[in-house]
Amino acid sequence: xxxxxxxxxxxxxxxxxxxxxxxxxxxxxxxxxxxxxxxxxxxxxxxxxxxxxxxxxxxxxxxxxxxxxxxxxxxxxxxxxxxxxxxxxxxxxxxxxxxxxxxxxxxxxxxxxxxxxxxxxxxxxxxxxxxxxxxxxxxxxxxxxxxxxxxxxxxxxxxxxxxxxxxxxxxxxxxxxxxxxxxxxxxxxxxxxxxxxxxxxxxxxxxxxxxxxxxxxxxxxxxxxxxxxxxxxxxxxxxxxxxxxxxxxxxxxxxxxxxxxxxxxxxxxxxxxxxxxxxxxxxxxxxxxxxxxxxxxxxxxxxxxxxxxxxxxxxxxxxxx
Amino acid sequence: xxxxxxxxxxxxxxxxxxxxxxxxxxxxxxxxxxxxxxxxxxxxxxxxxxxxxxxxxxxxxxxxxxxxxxxxxxxxxxxxxxxxxxxxxxxxxxxxxxxxxxxxxxxxxxxxxxxxxxxxxxxxxxxxxxxxxxxxxxxxxxxxxxxxxxxxxxxxxxxxxxxxxxxxxxxxxxxxxxxxxxxxxxxxxxxxxxxxxxxxxxxxxxxxxxxxxxxxxxxxxxxxxxxxxxxxxxxxxxxxxxxxxxxxxxxxxxxxxxxxxxxxxxxxxxxxxxxxxxxxxxxxxx
Amino acid sequence: xxxxxxxxxxxxxxxxxxxxxxxxxxxxxxxxxxxxxxxxxxxxxxxxxxxxxxxxxxxxxxxxxxxxxxxxxxxxxxxxxxxxxxxxxxxxxxxxxxxxxxxxxxxxxxxxxxxxxxxxxxxxxxxxxxxxxxxxxxxxxxxxxxxxxxxxxxxxxxxxxxxxxxxxxxxxxxxxxxxxxxxxxxxxxxxxxxxxxxxxxxxxxxxxxxxxxxxxxxxxxxxxxxxxxxxxxxxxxxxxxxxxxxxxxxxxxxxxxxxxxxxxxxx
Numbered sequence: 001x002x003x004x005x006x007x008x009x010x011x012x013x014x015x016x017x018x019x020x021x022x023x024x025x026x027x028x029x030x031x032x033x034x035x036x037x038x039x040x041x042x043x044x045x046x047x048x049x050x051x052x053x054x055x056x057x058x059x060x061x062x063x064x065x066x067x068x069x070x071x072x073x074x075x076x077x078x079x080x081x082x083x084x085x086x087x088x089x090x091x092x093x094x095x096x097x098x099x100x101x102x103x104x105x106x107x108x109x110x111x112x113x114x115x116x117x118x119x120x121x122x123x124x125x126x127x128x129x130x131x132x133x134x135x136x137x138x139x140x141x142x143x144x145x146x147x148x149x150x151x152x153x154x155x156x157x158x159x160x161x162x163x164x165x166x167x168x169x170x171x172x173x174x175x176x177x178x179x180x181x182x183x184x185x186x187x188x189x190x191x192x193x194x195x196x197x198x199x200x201x202x203x204x205x206x207x208x209x210x211x212x213x214x215x216x217x218x219x220x221x222x223x224x225x226x227x228x229x230x231x232x233x234x235x236x237x238x239x240x241x242x243x244x245x246x247x248x249x250x251x252x253x254x255x256x257x258x259x260x261x262x263x264x265x266x267x268x269x270x271x272x273x274x275x276x277x278x279x280x281x282x283x284x285x286x287x288x289x290x291x292x293x294x295x296x297x298x299x300x301x302x303x304x305x306x307x308x309x310x311x312x313x314x315x316x317x318x319x320x321x
Numbered sequence: 322x323x324x325x326x327x328x329x330x331x332x333x334x335x336x337x338x339x340x341x342x343x344x345x346x347x348x349x350x351x352x353x354x355x356x357x358x359x360x361x362x363x364x365x366x367x368x369x370x371x372x373x374x375x376x377x378x379x380x381x382x383x384x385x386x387x388x389x390x391x392x393x394x395x396x397x398x399x400x401x402x403x404x405x406x407x408x409x410x411x412x413x414x415x416x417x418x419x420x421x422x423x424x425x426x427x428x429x430x431x432x433x434x435x436x437x438x439x440x441x442x443x444x445x446x447x448x449x450x451x452x453x454x455x456x457x458x459x460x461x462x463x464x465x466x467x468x469x470x471x472x473x474x475x476x477x478x479x480x481x482x483x484x485x486x487x488x489x490x491x492x493x494x495x496x497x498x499x500x501x502x503x504x505x506x507x508x509x510x511x512x513x514x515x516x517x518x519x520x521x522x523x524x525x526x527x528x529x530x531x532x533x534x535x536x537x538x539x540x541x542x543x544x545x546x547x548x549x550x551x552x553x554x555x556x557x558x559x560x561x562x563x564x565x566x567x568x569x570x571x572x573x574x575x576x577x578x579x580x581x582x583x584x585x586x587x588x589x590x591x592x593x594x595x596x597x598x599x600x601x602x603x604x605x606x607x
Numbered sequence: 608x609x610x611x612x613x614x615x616x617x618x619x620x621x622x623x624x625x626x627x628x629x630x631x632x633x634x635x636x637x638x639x640x641x642x643x644x645x646x647x648x649x650x651x652x653x654x655x656x657x658x659x660x661x662x663x664x665x666x667x668x669x670x671x672x673x674x675x676x677x678x679x680x681x682x683x684x685x686x687x688x689x690x691x692x693x694x695x696x697x698x699x700x701x702x703x704x705x706x707x708x709x710x711x712x713x714x715x716x717x718x719x720x721x722x723x724x725x726x727x728x729x730x731x732x733x734x735x736x737x738x739x740x741x742x743x744x745x746x747x748x749x750x751x752x753x754x755x756x757x758x759x760x761x762x763x764x765x766x767x768x769x770x771x772x773x774x775x776x777x778x779x780x781x782x783x784x785x786x787x788x789x790x791x792x793x794x795x796x797x798x799x800x801x802x803x804x805x806x807x808x809x810x811x812x813x814x815x816x817x818x819x820x821x822x823x824x825x826x827x828x829x830x831x832x833x834x835x836x837x838x839x840x841x842x843x844x845x846x847x848x849x850x851x852x853x854x855x856x857x858x859x860x861x862x863x864x865x866x867x868x869x870x871x872x873x874x
Contacts, residue, residue, distance in 0.1 A: 143773050189701045221701050224743045229419075235378045236419040239412040240481060243404045243437030251436070258432060261422035265467065271419070279695035280658045281710035281757065282684045290715045292708035292725070353653050364776040440736060471646055498773055500645045500802050503845040527776055530846075566778040571846045578870050579849075579863060594846055605863050 009187050014059035015300070016185040017275030023301040024186060027308035028178045034315035035174050041163060043318060044170045048310070050179045058181065065180050073126060076169055085166030086299075091159035096141055098155045102116055103146035107139045146230055192216040193293060218274075226267065254315045323353040323521070324375055324410065324489065328384035332368055343370040345545040346384070351375070353389075353488045356521040359553070360530045362542035363566035368525050371542065372491050375523070376410035377403045408437055411487035412467065415494045417466075421461035426452065426469075426477050428464040433485040444484075451484035452477075454518075456510055472503045476510075483514075490514075491523040496531070504528070509539055514568075533557070534592050535569040541565065549592055572597045579605065608672065609633035610764070610796060616654055616666035626652045626718055628819045630666070632670045637766075637789075639797040641807035641827075644683035644816035645841045650800045651692075652817070657798070658689050670765070685714065687765040688758030694857040695734075695742070703745070703753050704738040710761040711761070721760075732786055748779025755786060765796040773802060784809065805843050808871060815840050828872060847871040 034077060038044050069076075115132040119125055141155070183191070183321065196213035203209065234244065242255040326349040332342045336487040351358065362368050373379045374386060377393050385394045389409050391401045399461040414420065430448035435441075446589035455476040466477050467485075475495060482490065492511070495502040508531055515522045525534060532551050534541055541549035541556065543565045549556050553599060556562075562569055576589040576597060589602045612731045618627040626651045634640055644650045655661045657668060659680035670674040670683050691697045700706030704743045707725045715819035716724070732752040742750060751771055758766055768787065772780040784806060791797050799810060807813055814849075815822040817840040823830055830836060834852055837844050844852070851867035854860045 096450070189705075200461055217701055218699065221698070221742065224741075225695055232414065233419045235373065236414040238378055239376060240420065240433035240486060241404055241407055242432075243436070252431075258420075258422045262419055265422075266418050272701070273691060273693060273696035276655070276660050277689075277691055278699055278709075279660060280684060280689045281699075281761065282681060282713040282868070284681070284713070287713070288715060289712045290718055290721070291712060292705060292718065292721050294718055363778050406803075422719075500841070501804070502841045503646060568777050575847045575850065575867065575870060579866055582866050582869075583862060594849055597846070598850055601850065601854065601863060605859060 010064065010184055012060075012185065014057075014185070016058040016060070016181060018298075018300060019185075019304055020295050020301045021186050021190045022197055022295060022296050022302050023297070024182050025191075025194050025198060027304050028182050030312045031120070031178055032175055034312040035171055037228040037312075037315040037319045039319065041167060043315075044167065044174075048170055048174055051174045052180065058185065060181060060184060062183060065177055069173075069176055070178070072127070076172055077129075079172070080165045080169050083168060084157055084161045087164050088156070088278070089160050090158050090163070091156050092156055093162065094155070094157035096155040097152050098140040098141065099144045099148070099152050100150040101143065101146035101148050104139055104143045105149060105158060106142055108136065111135045112190070151212060155159030188220050189293070190295075191215050192220070193291075193295060197295060208286060210289065222270075226263075230259070230263055233259055233266075236262075322389050324349075324351040324472075325387040325388075326350070326374070326384070327386060329374060329381040329386050331367075331374065331379065332382045343367045344542070344547075346373075347371065347538070347547050349420040349547060349550065351489065351521060351523065353521055355515070355519050356523075356538060357515050357536055358521070358523045358537040359536040360523055360525045360542070361527065361529070361532060361539060366565075367545040368542055369493060372412060372493055372523070375489070375491055376412045377401075377406045377556060378412065379568065404436075407487075408485050409487055410489045410491065411482035413479050413484055413490070413492045413495065414481050417474040420481060421466040421474065424465055425462065426464050426466050429466050429477065430481045432485045433481050437485065447484045447486070448480070449521065450482040453515060454483055455480045456506075457548055472499055472507070475499075475507070477585045482548060487520070489521045489524075493525045494527070495524060496526065496528065504531070511535075529562075529568050529570045530572075533572070541567070557590065569574055576600065608669075610636040610638075610671060612667075612669040613657075614667050616653075616667075616668065617655065617664045618649075618656060619664055626712065626819050627656070627663075630821060632787070632814070632821070632824065634798070636796055637791075637794050637808040638812060639791045640799065640812050640814055641810035642800045642814045642816065643802075643804070643807050643842055644796065648816040648840070649819040650816055651769055654689060654767050654771065654798070654800055657767060658684055658687055685761060686763055687767065688761060688763040689769060690751060690754045690758065690771040691769040694747040694754070694774065697754055698742045699749050701741060702738065703734055703740050703742075706753050707757045708744075710757050714761060724760045725756075727841065728759045731759065731789075732756045746779060748775050749780055751775070751779075751783055752786065755790075759790075763795075765798070766790065766808040768797070768799045768801075770800050770802065772806065780806075804843060815842065817841075823845055831871070845871050 035044070035047055038047060054066060111132060114134075118128050122128065144152075184241055186194070192213045194212055198210045199209040199212070237255065237258045238244070240258075242253075244255055245250065328346045329344065329347040332343050334412070342548065353552075358366050360371065362550045370379070373535055374393075375388070376383060377388060377391075380393055380395055380397070382395055386432065387391055387393070388406050391406055392398070393401065422427055423432065427445065427448050430451055431444040434444040434447045439447075449459060449462065452459070457473065457476055457480070459487050461473070461477070464472060469477065473578060479492070479495070495511075496507055499507065511522055512535060513525065514520060524536075536553055538551065539549065539556055540547060541560070549560060549567070557569060557573055569590075571592070573589050578586050579601070581589050585605050587600050591600050611632070613630050613632040616627055616630040617625060619625045631652065642650050642653070644658065645827060651662060657661055657670075659675050659677075662677075672687055673679050675683050677821065681754060698706055699709045704725055708721050708838060711721050711724065716820060726735065729738055732755050734749065734752055736757060737745065737749065737753075745753070754771075755766070773785055780803075787799065788809065797810075799806065801807055802846070808831070810827055812825060813827050814824045815830070817835055822840045823836045825833075831844065831848055834844060843849075847867045847870045851864045851871075854864050854867075856864060
């Protein structure tokens with residue numbers, strides 16, 4: 001009864017929804033290559049501006065894209081911090097003396113506790129995280145009294161480090177924004193069909209893209225069913241006293257097995273019946289088939305492809321110059 | 322004691338219709354001894370949702386229910402031992418495949434009791450007893466549950482719950498997919514367990530013939546509302562079942578057909594074939 | 608030569624106990640056959656053998672003059688479709704439209720023709736408004752209706768229902784039976800495997816399987832008079848007929864018997 005959203009697709013109307021999935025895949029690829037070719041930060045910022053403009057043209061809510069960025073945010077932050085700390089080329093632009101005293105440690109623990117508590121009760125987890133990082137910096141920088149646990153050390157930021165970290169982060173941001181646009185506006189089935197058509201030439205080296213796409217689309221179709229079933233199995237075993245929240249490790253292992261074995265066996269029976277149903281409807285792997293869902297390439301796709309080729313060309317020109 | 326529903330409603334988010342209400346304002350009491358209750362209603366009427374509340378597998382979104390003195394509300398309460406509720410109220414799911422997982426029948430039946438910290442020997446004893454209670458002999462103990470027939474699997478899955486020795490046993494459509502003979506054997510078995518052990522048994526079913534013949538209390542759900550709670554015969558006399566997508570028992574249908582066609586005056590409320598035959602002989606052959 | 612001919616069919620899973628034994632059967636075009644039998648009597652095995660999903664140990668199957676072999680299975684499956692028991696395990700498409708199309712795609716039907724046929728057959732099973740729905744939003748009965756449309760769209764002339772109603776509630780069951788009736792009227796050959804005697808009564812002929820062998824295969828009215836066939840095969844007669852059989856035939860009882868028979872056979 002309940003349905004599960006697969007991928008990030010959100011039904012909508014804007015320009016990108018009407019593009020052929022092949023166009024979108026190719027365009028995202030071309031622009032990604034272009035982004036990797038750019039070498040100056042101004043060019044990258046312009047690229048970021050363009051990506052942002054695309055969002056507005058496609059009438060895609062920026063909030064949804066930011067939500068899509070969330071899982072990758074931690075990675076971005078760590079990349080940023082590591083680049084800043086480890087890269088020691090170019091001019092030194094920041095040189096702060098930092099201390100680690102008994103009081104610093106105390107304050108750090110305090111800051112950590114406050115952060116964890118706040119995270120529990122508020123919804124702005126990322127804001128809280130940023131505040132925590134800033135707090136750690138301020139504590140290390142200014143709490144200089146008390147027993148010294150370590151001799152003072154220097155927090156140094158070099159010009160190249162700052163430039164490189166900004167570079168990497170903007171690059172990642174552009175790429176993630178683009179791929180989010182792709183998954184946000186393309187149904188998973190259309191995405192697989194697009195991939196299928198694009199990979200069709202691989203048939204020469206023995207890769208059957210049609211069978212591959214069928215496998216993907218059947219898996220997508222059965223994800224909600226299997227999810228539902230897992231839930232029922234869990235309830236059935238809970239009815240037999242399997243409490244998945246408590247218990248010793250040994251009991252837990254048994255409980256997990258009591259979940260996995262029925263899931264596998266049912267999936268196995270299901271696949272057998274499904275194979276029978278497909279065979280009885282004359283499905284033969286590798287045979288030629290016609291398709292009900294044809295991809296249609298329209299003038300919009302021509303424009304979009306031309307645009308992405310232009311972006312790539314521009315990037316190449318900038319690189320050569 | 323037993324189970325008491327107090328204005329219980331359960332809603333869940335559905336992508337199609339926003340909040341979907343599975344059951345609404347249910348008031349209901351099930352005692353712990355000697356009851357034999359049928360739970361009927363068409364697909365989507367909330368039968369399974371209601372059953373899952375009875376052993377605290379899901380919690381009401383509003384209202385409360387009391388299960389053996391434990392108060393269950395929307396919020397999880399740390400003081401309530403949910404697991405111990407499931408020992409008192411056993412729920413058997415429709416498909417045995419959902420729960421069978423061990424390599425032997427014995428081990429599988431032991432899984433339930435073992436979750437309640439008893440010794441291996443005790444669990445073994447309970448497994449054997451439960452298996453005999455569902456009408457299978459000891460030779461099944463060492464068999465692989467996946468090599469059994471559909472009916473046998475069903476019995477083993479029921480034994481798996483019975484081994485925990487619950488006071489109340491709830492079964493979700495235990496007779497579906499069985500042939501008529503298998504269906505009757507299983508129903509007789511439930512009746513037997515009910516009589517022998519005094520356990521209260523609640524059975525979800527679609528089969529009105531069974532409801533009429535076997536049960537003395539029937540609960541009818543329609544679109545999440547409990548619209549009837551009482552004797553089956555009273556239900557067939559008073560309510561328009563067709564309105565709720567439910568059918569009448571065959572004896573009633575056949576006898577009322579005779580009344581209509583031959584202008585007879587038979588008492589149509591006969592539970593069994595024999596009773597119906599007597600009634601025809603009494604009222605039709607004059 | 609009959610439309611469907613089964614000659615001396617034997618079948619067993621990996622050479623163990625015989626699931627089907629010396630099955631001989633003739634079905635004429637346009638007939639509606641109901642197949643009854645206890646759990647494990649071999650009903651579903653027979654259905655699978657008919658569409659070539661299982662290879663018989665001995666004997667042959669001929670459909671519309673074509674002998675079923677590995678080479679002809681593809682041709683035979685164009686003529687014969689099967690609706691399975693579990694509605695969830697035969698829904699291949701991501702949407703109703705995709706699922707109805709699946710068989711036609713395999714037959715390389717041109718896209719324009721597919722679109723026309725999908726609309727036509729979806730309308731036939733009352734699923735036209737659901738074409739873009741995903742299976743999670745459909746009831747079991749609706750999924751079975753989609754399966755029928757998918758088979759009809761392949762221009763099959765024989766449909767096997769392998770306990771197709773057994774996982775449905777009584778209401779959806781009746782709905783599905785309505786569609787089967789219509790298909791029968793339109794001249795399709797129907798083989799319906801079922802546990803429900805009241806469903807079986809709708810058929811022209813009833814085949815009773817018992818432990819892998821044919822216990823009886825006769826016109827519905829004739830077989831219903833043979834109570835011993837049902838007792839022998841662990842099956843139950845409908846209650847109206849049990850009553851009729853228990854009444855003597857004199858005076859008023861004859862009248863009542865006649866009415867009971869009418870009731871049982873005209874539902």
